[in-house]
Amino acid sequence: MALIDVNSKRFKNFMAKLYGWGAAVVILGAMFKILHFPGADIMLIVGLTTEAVIFFFSAFEKPHEELDWTLVYPELAGMEDPDTEYNRTTGLTATQELDNMLADAKIDGALIDSLGEGLRNFGDAANKLNSTVEAAAATKEYGEQLSLASKNMESLNALYAVQLESSANHMEAQNALIGNLTSTINDSEKLSSEVTSLVSNIGKLNNVYGGMLSAMNINKN
Template sequence: MSKKKGGFVELLYKTIMPKVYGIGAAVVIIGALFKILHYEGADQMLFIGLTTEAVIFFLSAFEPPHQEPDWSKVYPELGEDYEAPATPTRISNKPAGASLTQQLDVSLEKAKIGPELLDSLGKGLTNLADSAKKMSNLSDAAVATNDYATNVKKASTQLLEMNKSYDTAIKAVSSMSEASKDAGEYHSQVQKVTKNLAALNSVYEMELKDADSHVKNMNKFYESLTGAMTGLSKVGDNTAKFTSELGKLTDNLTSLNKVYGSMLTAMKGGGQNA
């Protein structure tokens, strides 16, 4: 019973499991490929691949440890209790009469299989087992790939926004170029207005000079008029005095006329009496 069980375990882990390792690795790689390239059903494929990998590693946990063969049975000198003979025995190339060990030595020598090659074979098997155990890193790579895909999507979104901003900037630059053309026309109009203002300033300066001379003449006229008014005021005072004196003279003449009339009357009366 135990022999059958040992035979099944040997069949499972030495014949079936190496194929399962290869097929499972292929499924995991295909799932990661679907996820990286964003194919339809990528999540399902990645789930199947990682589940397959988990099952494989679960089964590999029960793999019996590798047992090194007892090479001392083939090479007695490899045994711990081996004592080398004084005279080394030569291996005969003749198969007749040779022991099984000697025949195996001859076969290994013809095939050029030495201890170094056997040691290298053992190291290769050990590295193969380590590589199978390190397949768990594929799950980490798939997760990292998922994060990378998310970052790529974010970067593409930011690039789209950047393109929109770039289009807006191009439109703004075009508007600025059109505005610069309008500004050039406006500048030419401003230059024309400036020239007209310069000419107007010249005319205005001439008018100011004429107005200044006119104001000076008016000031002189007002000074002369003020002098005339002063003279008239003085004449008015003299006229008042003249009128007063003329009134007095009139009064005197009236009195004199009265006296003269009285004298005439008296003279007329005296002549009649004579």
């Protein structure tokens, strides 16, 4: 009679409880060590020892058996690995049938290479299309910049026209002022000439008056 009946329900219940108790002790030991609680070394030793005991008893457990699910689901009966499953009619595996189908469809290595080359060409065309799209975007941006520059040039032209008109008005005002100054100078020259003539006439009148006074004095004598 075996000392421990690993197939008994009692042993299975004991192992279930042992796993739970052992895990709790191991976690407590790790917590004490991580948080540096007093007695952390002892708790860690107890936890690891408990884990070793659990592994020791688990060695006596019966290996897990695969259940026969066909007893519950009969439709699963006869299912095997797809790579090794044989067709009951042709006697060929699924891989062999696939090879025959490819051969019947004339799909060989050359066709696959051609398909790969076509995909690569498609990728190259897509890259070129991306380049074209980027160039179109750059052209559009350049056009927008030209339009903005044109608007700025129009604004500068309008400002230049205003400045030019203002300069012309200023020039006309200067010309008018110069004309007025010239007229004033001419009038001053005329006034000076008339004053000179007046002084000359007064001098002549003084001479005449002086002569008359001299004549009157002579007659008195």
